[in-house]
Amino acid sequence: MKTRHDITSSFNREFRDWRIWATRGIVVAAACVAGLTIVAFTWLGEQALELFMQAFRFRPWIALLWTPLCTAAIVWVTRRYFAAAAGSGIPQVMAALDPLASAPVQNRLVSLKLSLAKVGLTTWGLLAGLSLGREGPSVQVAAGIMLTARRWLPERSAISTHGLLVAGGAAGIAAAFNTPLAGIMFAIEELSRTPEQRSSGLLMSAIVLAGLMAVSVYGNATYFGIIHASGIDLSLLLPGLLVAVASGLLGGVFSRLLQASLGGKGRDLMSRLRGARPVLFAAVCGLLVALIGYVSAGATFGSGYGHTRHMVAGQETLPALFLLLKFVATWLTTWSGVPAGIFAPSLAIGAAIGNDIALLLHSPHATALIALGMVGFLAAATQAPLTSFIIVMEMVDGHSMVLSLMACAMVARTLSRVISAPLYSVLAQQQLTNATAAEK
Secondary structure, three states: OOOHHHHHHHHHHHHHOHHHHHHHHHHHHHHHHHHHHHHHHHHHHHHHHHHHHHHHHHOOOHHHHHHHHHHHHHHHHHHHHOHHHOEOOHHHHHHHOOOOOOHHHHHHHOOHHHHHHHHHHHHHHHHOOOOOEOHHHHHHHHHHHHHHHHHHOOOOOOOOHHHHHHHHHHHHHHHHHOOHHHHHHHHHHHHOOOOOOOOHHHHHHHHHHHHHHHHHHHOOOOOOOOEOOOOOOHHHHHHHHHHHHHHHHHHHHHHHHHHHHHOOOOOOHHHHHHHHOHHHHHHHHHHHHHHHHHHOOOOOOOOOHHHHHHHHOOOOOOOOOHHHHHHHHHHHHHHHOOEOEOHHHHHHHHHHHHHHHHHHHOOOOHHHHHHHHHHHHHHHHHOOHHHHHHHHHOOEOOOOOHHHHHHHHHHHHHHHHHHOOOHHHHHHHHHHHHHHHHHO
16 A cells, blocks of 8 residues: 555656656647648548549540559659658558667658658549558558657657557558557557556557547548348358468468569569669559559559448449459559558558458358458568458457457468568568668
């Protein structure tokens, strides 16, 4: 039992020390700004893609000119002014969290300037019709905002740069998917390596608060709608296992393909072109993405968010080759060097896996298999099974599929690890090496 002196000391420390209250106020304010920024980013991305689709529906051939031109322009601007904005954004935050990353290297990888550039360039990519997501970029955007708050923290604050980066990156996922719990799990699973005991409660609150900013604007709605999976029984076992294996293998191949492509060590014609003429290479990738979109009647353009929602609702009739076409379009978009995330496209690819297997087996559990495909492919591609599980779990109406989703995520991740090293860890090391070399 505490003595009166202990209670008085604790009270003074918690309620009379202005530094503690200033720290709390700054972190909370930064979390609110980060969450609202991601909400604005979401709106901009949706409007940009809708403008592109309107133009495509009016004159489909426009994409064959517009998409490669924009892709080349985005890569030129990115390489010239915002080199660290290229790609997903998650590897940049992970690299900045590396113990070997100095303060200048951290600032080169994550900053407010890069956050603003990431929003603009990723939105431009959606306006171009490229197959990309904004969830990975949201991690770097929110991390840059939270890191900027460091300059206003009092001296000897318990909040470190590491803590701000972790909270910011996780807040990006929480706000992007409208799921605070997924943000916390992402912080634990992917970002945090040395948890800070004294400030973890405040940082977790910041993650949740950023997610609640999205909830306050969009309401308590799930990202891809609600999956009404009913009648789940042992008849789902065989098709569910097939979905887990297929999504795990394809996700592992996707991860390995991205690592090989982005590593810059290939000797094939396209890799040599990428090294010698990156802007021209980006235009070629943009043209191929446009051709794929043209062939698929526009189904592969953008993040795949709309098609995934319709598949979840059982209202979508996709082209027979949607799975393959979306897979290739997402790979080419990422390889081109534009700022681009893979979360939403991965969920679309996973949903297509589940949908195709349901059609192949004439299964009555199509919606359940779609959910399993989503969690399986995302878990395999990112090798973050718990985050993937929570993101998809939020969409399931009821708890009948919770164990199935978790099992699918773990099986798919295990198969992926046989095929590929963890995607974000490999890309983070590349980012750290490049940033360190540029700083010298």
